[in-house]
Amino acid sequence: MKRMFTSLVAAVAAMTVGAQNAEFFEPYKEVDLRLPSVPLVVNDPYFSIWSPYDRLTDGTTRHWTDAQKAIDGLLRVDGKTYRFMGVEKPYVLKSILPMADEGAWTAKTSRTYPGDGWADPAFDDSSWGTERGAIGSADEYPNVHTNWDVENTDVYARRTVNLTADDIADDLYIVYSHDDVFELYINGTQVISTGETWLQGETLHLTAAHKALLKEGENVIAAHCHNTTGGALIDYGLYRNVKTEGAAIETAEQTSVDVLATNTYYTFKCGPVYLDLVFTAPMLIDDLELLSTPVNYVSYQVRSNDGADHDVQFYLATTPELAVNQNTQATSSTYNVSSEGYKFLKTGTTEQPQLEKAGDLICIDWGFFYMPGINGDVALSTGYTAESNFASTGKLARTLVSAASTSESTMPTLAYVHDFGSVNTASSFTMLAYDEVYDIVYMGQKYKGYWARNGKTIQQAIAEMRDNYTDIMTRCRALDKRIYDDGLAAGNDKYAELLSGSYRHVIAAHKLFEDKDGNLLFFSKENNSNGCVNTVDLTYPSAPLFLLYNPELLKGMMTSIFEYSYTGRWTKPFAAHDLGTYPIANGQVYGGDMPLEESGNMITLAAMICKLENSTAYVDKYWDIIKLWTDYLVENGQDPENQLCTDDFAGHWAHNANLSIKAIMGVAGFSEMARIKGDTETADKYMSKAKDMARIWETMAREGDHYRLAFDRSNTWSQKYNMVWDKLWNIHIFPNKAAEREIQYYLTKQNTYGLPLDSREAYTKSDWILWTASMSPDTETFLKFSDLVYKYVNETKSRVPISDWYWTNSGDMRGFRARSVIGGHWMKVLMDKIGTLQPPVNEWAPAGEKIKTKWADEVTPDNVLPEYPRPLMERSEWMNLNGLWEFGFNSASSASEPEMYDGQILVPFAIESSLSGVMRPMVENNALWYRREFTVPEAWSGKRVIINFGACDYNASVYVNGESVVSHTGGSTSFSADITDFLSESGTNVLTVKVIDNTDENTQPVGKQRKDADGNGSIWYTPVSGIWQTVWLEPVSGEYISDVSTTPDVDNSRFVVNATAEGVDGSNAVVTVRLMDGDNVVATGEGAPGTDIVLDVAAPKLWSPQSPHLYGMELTLTCDGEETDRVDSYAALRKISVAQDKNGVWRMQLNNRDFFQNGVLDQGYWPDGLYTAPTDEALRYDIETAKSLGYNMIRKHMKVEPARWYYHCDRLGMLVWQDMPALGKSYEEWNGGSWYTGTDGRPTTTARLNYTKEWTDIISQHYSNPCIVVWTPFNEAWGQFLTSSVVSTTRGQDATRLIDAASGGNHHEGVGDLLDLHDYNAEPSVYLYDSTRPTVLGEYGGLKYNVEGYRWDPDYTATDYTGTDALTDAYVTLAGRITALAKSDAAKDFSASVYTQITDVETEMNGLMTYDRKLLKVDAEKVKAANDKLASVLGTSTGIEDITSQEGEAVETCRYNAGGQRVSKNSKGLNIVRYSDGTVKKVIVK
Secondary structure, eight states: OHHHHHHHHHHHHHSOOSOOOGGGGSOSSOOOOOOSSEEEEESSSSSEEEEOSSSTTSSOOEETTSOBOOOEEEEEETTEEEEEESOOOSOOEEEEEOOGGGSOEEEEEESSOOOTTTTSTTOOOTTSEEEEESEEOTTTSTTOOEEOOOTTEEEEEEEEEEEOHHHHHSOEEEEEEEESEEEEEETTEEEEEOOSOEEEEEEEEOOHHHHTTOOSEEEEEEEEEEEOSSOOEEEEEEEEEOOOOOOOOEEOEEEEEEEOSSEEEEEEEETTEEEEEEEEOOOOTTOHHHHHOOEEEEEEEEEESSSSOEEEEEEEEEOGGGGOSSTTSOEEEEEEEOTTSOEEEEEEESSOOTTOOOOSSOOOOSSEEEEEOTTSEEEEESTTHHHHHHHHHSSOOOOOSEEEESSGGGOOEEEEEEEEEEESEEEEEEEEEEEOSSOEEETTEEEOOGGGTTSOOHHHHHHHHHHTHHHHHHHHHHHHHHHHHHHHHHSOHHHHHHHHHHHHHHHTTEEEEEOTTOOEEEEEBOTTTTOBBSOHHHHHHHHHHHHHHOHHHHHHHHHHHHHHHHTTSOOSSSOOSOSOBTTEESSOOOSSOOHHHHHHHHHHHHHHHHHHHTSOHHHHTTHHHHHHHHHHHHHHSSSOOSOOOTTGGGOOOTTBHHHHHHHHHHHHHHHHHHHHHTOHHHHHHHHHHHHHHHHHHHHHHEETTEEOSBTTOTTOOBOOGGGHHHHHTTOOOSOTTHHHHHHHHHTTSOBTTBOOSBTTBSEEEHHHHHHHHTTSSSHHHHHHHHHHHHHHHHHOSOOSSOOSEEETTTOOEEEOOSOGGGGGGGHHHHHHHHOSOOSOOOOOOOOSSSOOOTTGGGOOTTSSSOSOSOGGGBOSOOEEOOEEEEEEEEETTOSSOOSSOOEEEEETSOTTSTTTTOOOOOOTTEEEEEEEEEEOOGGGTTSEEEEEESOEESEEEEEETTEEEEEEEOSSOOEEEEOGGGOOTTSEEEEEEEEEOOOOTTTSBOTTBOTTOOOTTOSOBOOOOEEOSOEEEEEEOSSEEEEEEEEEEGGGTEEEEEEEEESOTTSOEEEEEEEEETTEEEEEEEEOTTSEEEEEOSSOOBBOSSSBOOEEEEEEEEETTEEEEEEEEEEOBOOEEEEEOTTOOEEEEETTEEOOEEEEEEOOOBTTTBTSOSSHHHHHHHHHHHHHTTOOEEEEOSOOOOHHHHHHHHHHTOEEEEEOOOBSSOOSOOOTTSBOOSOOOOOOHHHHHHHHHHHHHHHHHTTTOTTEEEEEOEETTTTOOOHHHHHHHHHHHOSSSEEOSEETOOBOTTOSSOEEEEOOSSSOOOOOOOTTSOEEEEEEEOOOOOOTTSOSSTTOOOOSOOSHHHHHHHHHHHHHHHHHHHHSGGGTTEEEEEEEOSBOBTTBOOOSBOTTSSOBOSOHHHHHHHHHHHHTTTTTOOSOOOOOOOOSSOOEEEEEETTSOEESSOOSEEEEEEETTSOEEEEEEO
């Protein structure tokens, strides 16, 4: 059975996985650019393999350091084998006189010229010292055992080696590495002389003449190296070739090579077939998962060129060389079968010195290279037999299970074969991968690459990319097109080709990971310059690419530099230069600070990010640091002292004019950020300073037709590329057309291969040329610069990944290679794509000319209701989606969004409102569509993402990336959905919402909304459609708390908490609740999700309007012992009830005490936001005003508020009676003056179901708010139906609160807990009585004072009162009558009253405030005094009557402690005991 399974795995693995498209083998555009080194397999600074040749068969593939990393490719056609990749190894070397990679060697050495004949065997070197090699700069080169780094010094070395005749007869090589001038002698005769170069691993094949210099016995191999400047090195050895001859293999004819952003395309002629070969690095800049995954595709296609079928096999092979720093390191290679169903080969060093090496020109020697058998077979074989076996048979020999090596000559071969069989045209693909295991050290902690942050294995990554090949390749081609087309639009085909050839180069110079705090970090390696990690002056020039296509990656380079200062690790008043030597990022290692350079870089890039986002959210945390750095620029940047900067290749000069520009732009950038932040005073201050500095600069730097390199150096010039931001930002702070003058001057200074960096030397930097060129007035001028950069790249003899530092006269590299800085090549695209950025312009504005609240001016698109919207279940991580969305309309029956959107709408304001910016009514049977894009924060990766809508009126259908995620009906209730499975892998997601709201009075609860609301004093108002409460995202784990329900139990001094959870099936899930009183834990409990958790409270504190005490609650969910969710909530001990006293009088009670509720009616409308308050301050303003006027209760009339409104009532101590928004159609004739005896209303089934669903959702969603004490399902017979049944449904859902069945009728005898009357007469009365419950006056007053200047409709002027005094007097009189009524025997059960109303609403002008809340229409002190009398009508409301002596058989019915809590037994201290005859006694229990 085991053998059968193994065969099945092999059979499956041999099948081609993933559908291939013929276009995958055709470049989007054929390119003419000959890159000096072609990217093949690249991902990061270590997994980086290139071909530095015109033809793929001109030499072995290499790491960017030039270390050999050979991958070989063969195609066998009808039994004949062709080499399409690599070269047959001319040698396999085994040491005779080893170099330092095999261990330290010793030599006699002299540091001064020792005299003539010093290299001769007979020379007396007894006075020389003995030193261990290699000798050189230990901080720059590996395997250095004696340090040497002094400029203009020498090392003379003599090494001896004993040779036999057989040794001399062997095929011999000298191998050497050096920096700078090097010469080598065999027994006194010079055989090598390099001139001034610095090369590693060079070879000299000894000819017969060379070998004639050798002799049996002792030989002297002597060398001299002179260090001119910078790094130094001398290392050399003698080797024999142990390679054996293999089968005859022809070289394929390469017919084309095209390099685009993510793909390199080759075509070869292999006899009668063509081979198309594509190397794909799927580093999609907007897909961080793919960008970071160290897996590349190799796709291959064969095509007959003679029309006949041919028998074809494809071969790809390498060795452990890909996983070592030195070929002498011991390795282990294995053959494996993955759990994902494919075979693979794995190789790495035996030592695995994980993250132990840091430096520049080194290769990785930890982690493992993988060759999976995707769509083919793999085998591990010894030596170099695999090629010969394939050439002979077309197959691989039987694989070894494992193999070890200790040198290049003993390395095994890892080989892959795909047998096409007899085909005319066919294609397939495989993959190559490298798992570093741990990729980087950051502040003392090891981190995996971003792709593996959540535990993904390399085997899983390979399987995912195997299964998604077609999609990923399609997306890669799309990015190729985008990069090329953007370059073409900004320049020409040469510029497009240059960008295409630069893309992988830039990305692969970085490592992406996520730190322990969830920060996305994207660290560059300063390749071939010093190996520093995350150098700021690499980040700065590379920025244009990332600003264009994914600023989050730019933030990933900047955040750690900000954090370095923010955490106090870096304490200087300017930005750091770097964070260490790659891959160890524990802090700056660079010897010299670059204060103006790096501070200016950081601030300028931060400003650019803020301008792109029109928000300072990214920098707010670091604002004080940025200001500190800016102040440093102000103080030191006008005329820089002798500071280091990035242009100091020819030495750093004081008074550097371009460095001064950097400082000035940094100051301007800080001003731009302050303006976006809304701090106009700071913005004006620093912009004024920047302009002053720029004016002074122009005077100091000016020298006729150009500007100097340094202020004090005449007849000098330099590229002023830092001035590009002045144009890009369109602030023009540099006067007198400084940029234009410089561009014209530069055109006169260009050489064959471009514009020199400055007047000191002929070398330049390609990134800065293209920044400078982007300051050109037009594309034609830009191309005069960019075309020469193209010419350099196309013609340079320096065959390395593009060197950004090169000689403009010869085209040779001066230094550097494979550096990320060429991301600066995209500056012209950035300039064109973004345009000249104006200062942020807010195109949104409130619509219409209606009155507005005082808070309307505070509303901005980037700061709309920023508070967390659900206080009863609050999470720390969330994303607010409020702001500008697109909106449009189409037919309600349309299943697709509008072809074109109408404009922008400010969410969450209803479309009919002024603050939406639209103020347009809905058209019946139309759909309103919303659209916006969002990107899920990288910190949320691996979590589920929930979208939440506070409310959307009325039918809402939500789509993410075109897929339906949730539908909801009901305009007053919240809803949520898990959208994780619908999110895009590319990062950018499209959210659309379709809303249908006909304000249909026949089918939906509409409250006071009416389509035909026409003012003139009407009680019906403007409709509200669409999103009107906050929309937000929040991340959760797979198991999370979905709801929290809290029931207070005053009588037993406890809470009962029930928390439900999602995703917990099958796990041992536990909810733990901690009850907090301030910082003190007063109770804890735990239980399974969905079960009651009891929290007993000792020394409880009750909630009331006088003392609204809230307990904090922390809830955690653990599954199988691991915490998966945590939410914060709160609760209050509050009891609402009705009771009879000994005289049979019914009272409403709060916490078992009689309590008169003096309320005000509040409809929650706003002139500018309609249903939505402009700000959170506005939302609580009406509550605070009502409280200040002496009210202890609000009747929330015909509207349900956002959750934060109830939170404010909870916090401030305001009782709430909550109405259900009524159905628009009446089903019963209103009879509020007597008992209703008619037939129950019978709405349509649709209306009844809509009403019931929304009402029960309202109760459920606000169940835990202690402020709510009364539920009111109906008002004045509006939409009233089946009253007894609705009350029963309400009671079944919440038995802890009172139910006011129908405020103002229709009244059903014995139904509900309150008899609620409405009386707007001047002398209200209690005109109906029920012996089973208290009576309340649910509406009275309505005193109308229509104030000129504060009218919704200026033409509606009707009023009953004409001034504050008159209205106040009328109110005080009316309140007095209510007080008297409450005390009268005629209204003995009278327990509450509600005045109409707190504010005017549209043309209903009976508010105590005007509709815009700008005017309180009454005398506050007098109104409060009247209200205080009314609220205290029941005395101190102790709930205790006078004690009189009672006799007879009365028995105790209940007992309370002094705090009013019901107790079941004697409680120490004062006890209050009620007896069956209605009497109450106070009892002291000792």
